[in-house]
Amino acid sequence: MPDAPTSTPSAATDPAPFPLPPLTDQAERLIALGVPALTGIDAGELRAFAEKAAPGAPAGSLLAVHPDAAPASALAPLLSLAGKPGFVVVDMEDVDAFAPQGVELPEGPFYLLHAPDRGDHLGNWSPEEALPALTAAGRTPLLLTEGIHWLLQRPEVLERNKCFMTIASRLPKPGGTFDARTPAIWISNGTGRDGKERKGAPKVGWCWWNNRHTWLGFGSTTGRSS
Numbered sequence: 001m002p003d004a005p006t007s008t009p010s011a012a013t014d015p016a017p018f019p020l021p022p023l024t025d026q027a028e029r030l031i032a033l034g035v036p037a038l039t040g041i042d043a044g045e046l047r048a049f050a051e052k053a054a055p056g057a058p059a060g061s062l063l064a065v066h067p068d069a070a071p072a073s074a075l076a077p078l079l080s081l082a083g084k085p086g087f088v089v090v091d092m093e094d095v096d097a098f099a100p101q102g103v104e105l106p107e108g109p110f111y112l113l114h115a116p117d118r119g120d121h122l123g124n125w126s127p128e129e130a131l132p133a134l135t136a137a138g139r140t141p142l143l144l145t146e147g148i149h150w151l152l153q154r155p156e157v158l159e160r161n162k163c164f165m166t167i168a169s170r171l172p173k174p175g176g177t178f179d180a181r182t183p184a185i186w187i188s189n190g191t192g193r194d195g196k197e198r199k200g201a202p203k204v205g206w207c208w209w210n211n212r213h214t215w216l217g218f219g220s221t222t223g224r225s226s
Contacts, residue, residue: 018154023050026063033078039070049110061112067145069109071096075148079202086202101170106226113224118164119217127167127182130218141168142219144183164219181206
């Protein structure tokens, strides 16, 4: 493996390029996309949570549904870029088995995460290198479902050559180790098994835990709350 990157990520982020709508608007967006109908969550409870959380929520808060209630396999097809729906790569049929690792999720089906960041400054870092750097900067990596929720609200966060990994989702293996695949969200080139018709579509795929990619940052947040 090449020498580790020498730059140090900053704890500060600038949410200005991708401001999030009010939480009540975010709830309506999820309802309009069909998240309650697909996952069985109650639309009224989602609205009520957003209305109650909105007054005290910090600016830049993102509304998320717990992955147990809204798994990645149900959310990914709701992603869209240029009219093309999102998809999960064919060799990730076990996508919903990638569970939260090293993060504490609030209780209940709904929660907030704060100041999501794409982590462009960590491009060309491996997940193994990026995780301690994020921790040292006072941030925690995103789950795959959290990354999808962010893109459901702000699709333009996903840009060609500026995509991101979601390394808080890991697949446990017997014996306490983890599958080396690490979830990421990027834009399909329409090659291989993706199919030409999917060129430009949002893509849930994976990269190896020890590999680097110049075009993949690391999605992260300053924290989560109920």
